[in-house]
Amino acid sequence: MSEDDREGSSGDLDRMRAEADRLGFDVSDALLEGCLDTARDLERTAGDLGTEATSTATRSPEVAPAGDHREFLATYETPRQESETGALAGRRVALKDNVAVADLPMTCGSDRVAVTPETDAAVTERLLAAGASVVGKANMDAFAFGPSGEFSDYGPVENPTATDRVPGGSSSGSGAAVAAGTVDVALGTDTGGSVRIPAACCGVVGVKPTHGVVPRHGFVSFAPSLDTIGPLARDVETARRALTAIAGPDPRDPTTSSRGLPARGTDDTLSEDGTLPENATVGLPTSFFEASDDVVSESVREAVAAADVEATSVELDRGAIEEAYFLVGAAEFVWYLDQTGVVRGQGPDYTPAVRSLLAAVKEADLGDHVASRLLASAFLDTETDGEAYLAARREAIAFGERVQDALADVDALVMPTLRTLPPTRGRMETTADLLTLLGNTAPFNLAGTPATAVPVDTVDGLSVSAQVVGAPFDDHVTMAIADRLQS
Known part of the structure; x- marks a missing residue:
C-alpha cells in the first residue's frame, strides 16, 4: 500500500x-x-444502482417569459401530443415550472439555476396518456414562495382579468394561462394555497387534492409534508377530468394512495360519479367568514344560498394554525435543500434532474424575497433544536381533528378562498399581507384535506371565489359541491 x-x-x-x-x-x-x-x-x-442518466444544472439559463401575460417560461415549437384519445383529448395543457417536462428547461421561476430533464414527471406522463397537448412550462414565483404571483425572477405574471391586481401565486402562470384561454388546463402545485389562490384571483377553478392522491415524482418540492399537484381549469368538470387523469399510486412516489378517486383515464362525467348525496349539506365555518372582508363573505354566503345544498353554520377554531404553517413550510424547505432533495423513507422523488437543480440551488443566492419568507422560521427552528417545528406539527394535528369535528354532520365546508378581493400589486410586505391571500387556504394543507376553489361572483369586476373543503379522500365530493356553486 x-x-x-x-x-x-x-x-x-x-x-x-x-x-x-x-x-x-x-x-x-x-x-x-x-x-x-x-x-x-x-x-x-x-454505483451500479439506478441507470437513469444524471443531469447538470446551469447557472445562466436561456429562458424568457412568453405569452401576452408572461404566463409561460418555455414552450414546445409545436404542442406535444402522444395520444389522440382519452379524457383530455384535444385539450391544451401547461405545467408549472417546478414539474419536469422532457426537453424543456425547468427553473422553478428562478434565473439562478436551470436544468433540462430528459424524462417527464409522473403527472406529465399521465396527461399525455390522457390525450392532452402539452404546450409548455408556466411561470411561477421563484421556488414557489408566493403567494401573490409578483416574484418570478423573469418578471411578474399579469392577471388577465384585472391587470392592476395580482394574479395570485405561486402558480401564477398556470392561473393566468387558463384565465386568458391560452390553455384549457394547467397544473399548479399547492403547498399553502398556490393552486387555489391564483384560481381565486384569476376567476377560474383550482383543485388541491388530498395529500397523497397525485404522485410527485419529477417535482421540485417546497415542503414535502404539505405539497400537492393539482389542476386549474375554467370549469369544475374539466378540472375533475384532469385530476382523474393524473391521480393514483405510482411506485416512484411511495406516498401516493389509490383511495378516493376512480381509476385514472376514465371518461365519466361529474354528474355520473355518484359520490354526492342527493341532499348535500355544507358547513359554513364562522371563524373563516369573520376573518374575511364583509363583501367577500356576503358574496360566498349568497352563492351557497342559491346553490342546491343545505347550509348550516359550524365552529372551526383556527387556533395558531397560521403560525404553524410558516414554521412547518420554512423548516421543511431548509431540510429539503440541506439533503439536496433526498427525503428518506417516504420521499416523493429521486430523479437526477431534481437533485442536480437542488445541488446548484445550495450554491446560489435565492434573493431577498425567498430570504424574507424563510429566514425567521428557519432560525427559530435551529435555535429551538426542532422544538418549534414539533409544536407546529402538534398544532396541525389538533387543527386536523377540529376539521374532522366540523365535518361530522355535513358533507363539506364552504368559506371564502381569499380573505379580500384580489389585492392591488406591490402590497405583499408583511405577514398580515400574506394572510389576506393564504390565511384561508394554508390551514388545509396542514390538515391534508382536499379543497376546491371555484368562482361564484364578481364585485367591481373582480372575482370572488368560494373554497370547498372535504374530508381526506373526499376529493370528488368537494368538486361536486363546487360544481353546484359555480352553476
Missing part, C-alpha cells in the same frame, strides 16, 4: 470513528475496520 493509500485509509477510519462517536457507539478499531470494508463494498454496489 502506498503512503497516500495508507493516509487515505487512516482518514476514512477517523471519519468512521467520528460517526460511531456521534451515534454513541463505543467499539473497537477492528470492528470499525470491518464496517469500513462493508461501506466500501456498499459504495461500489450503489
Whole structure:
C-alpha cells in the first residue's frame, strides 16, 4: 500500500470513528475496520444502482417569459401530443415550472439555476396518456414562495382579468394561462394555497387534492409534508377530468394512495360519479367568514344560498394554525435543500434532474424575497433544536381533528378562498399581507384535506371565489359541491 493509500485509509477510519462517536457507539478499531470494508463494498454496489442518466444544472439559463401575460417560461415549437384519445383529448395543457417536462428547461421561476430533464414527471406522463397537448412550462414565483404571483425572477405574471391586481401565486402562470384561454388546463402545485389562490384571483377553478392522491415524482418540492399537484381549469368538470387523469399510486412516489378517486383515464362525467348525496349539506365555518372582508363573505354566503345544498353554520377554531404553517413550510424547505432533495423513507422523488437543480440551488443566492419568507422560521427552528417545528406539527394535528369535528354532520365546508378581493400589486410586505391571500387556504394543507376553489361572483369586476373543503379522500365530493356553486 502506498503512503497516500495508507493516509487515505487512516482518514476514512477517523471519519468512521467520528460517526460511531456521534451515534454513541463505543467499539473497537477492528470492528470499525470491518464496517469500513462493508461501506466500501456498499459504495461500489450503489454505483451500479439506478441507470437513469444524471443531469447538470446551469447557472445562466436561456429562458424568457412568453405569452401576452408572461404566463409561460418555455414552450414546445409545436404542442406535444402522444395520444389522440382519452379524457383530455384535444385539450391544451401547461405545467408549472417546478414539474419536469422532457426537453424543456425547468427553473422553478428562478434565473439562478436551470436544468433540462430528459424524462417527464409522473403527472406529465399521465396527461399525455390522457390525450392532452402539452404546450409548455408556466411561470411561477421563484421556488414557489408566493403567494401573490409578483416574484418570478423573469418578471411578474399579469392577471388577465384585472391587470392592476395580482394574479395570485405561486402558480401564477398556470392561473393566468387558463384565465386568458391560452390553455384549457394547467397544473399548479399547492403547498399553502398556490393552486387555489391564483384560481381565486384569476376567476377560474383550482383543485388541491388530498395529500397523497397525485404522485410527485419529477417535482421540485417546497415542503414535502404539505405539497400537492393539482389542476386549474375554467370549469369544475374539466378540472375533475384532469385530476382523474393524473391521480393514483405510482411506485416512484411511495406516498401516493389509490383511495378516493376512480381509476385514472376514465371518461365519466361529474354528474355520473355518484359520490354526492342527493341532499348535500355544507358547513359554513364562522371563524373563516369573520376573518374575511364583509363583501367577500356576503358574496360566498349568497352563492351557497342559491346553490342546491343545505347550509348550516359550524365552529372551526383556527387556533395558531397560521403560525404553524410558516414554521412547518420554512423548516421543511431548509431540510429539503440541506439533503439536496433526498427525503428518506417516504420521499416523493429521486430523479437526477431534481437533485442536480437542488445541488446548484445550495450554491446560489435565492434573493431577498425567498430570504424574507424563510429566514425567521428557519432560525427559530435551529435555535429551538426542532422544538418549534414539533409544536407546529402538534398544532396541525389538533387543527386536523377540529376539521374532522366540523365535518361530522355535513358533507363539506364552504368559506371564502381569499380573505379580500384580489389585492392591488406591490402590497405583499408583511405577514398580515400574506394572510389576506393564504390565511384561508394554508390551514388545509396542514390538515391534508382536499379543497376546491371555484368562482361564484364578481364585485367591481373582480372575482370572488368560494373554497370547498372535504374530508381526506373526499376529493370528488368537494368538486361536486363546487360544481353546484359555480352553476
